[in-house]
Amino acid sequence: MKLPWKQIISVLRRATGATEVPSVTKIAGDGPDPYRVLISTIISLRTRDEVTISASERLFSAADTPSAMLRLSSPAVADLIYPAGFYRTKADTILKISGILLEAHDGKVPSRLTDLLTLPGVGRKTANLTLGLAFGIPSICVDTHVHRIPNRAGWISTSNPEQTEDALMQILPEEFWIEINTLLVAFGKDTCTPVSPWCSRCPISNWCSRIGVSRHR
DNA sequence: AAAACGGGGGC
């Protein structure tokens, strides 16, 4: 299937209201601060956007560098990021990461995938998202929406996130890699929902084969 | 009362 990506992306931008920078990056102020991007990405795990943003703002107003973070106790961090889900685990993770950054990476967030993956609490998703948002390095971040939507639309046919990452790199121009996650997350939340999606108000239904969708609105 | 949710670690 030959897909008009420029058009699809621009329609999604308008439909979702997402401009170019996702909410996590905006927390970082004028330029994306890799440390803030990484830490808010950790906080965002299983947590809604609004909660992630307020939790990140509270945390960063108390500490926004690895060394400042290490002056806080784990319960203090947990208290700052509450009510983000898994807040106790995340507080430990944030402190561990901060310590490692200070010891092994000169207090900075590494910009190589392999280095990011060695950090505790950082998996493929978090690492790729950080590479894109913090450093502008083209990388595709596959979450449930980025996996579900292209498959439902019939653009690709994959069964796991890693396959999806490869398949999307094949069909999607590199200039859209960083943005696709933000767009599809927003799109998947309000229109292309996991069950009974709002196909009647979908702006890109022209390019969707609705594979696997039995019920829709 | 379940299921779902911007996952990842330990085994």
Next chain:
DNA sequence: GCCCCAGTTTT
């Protein structure tokens, strides 16, 4: 691969 983790919203 499977199981665990463990807060909140949505259905």
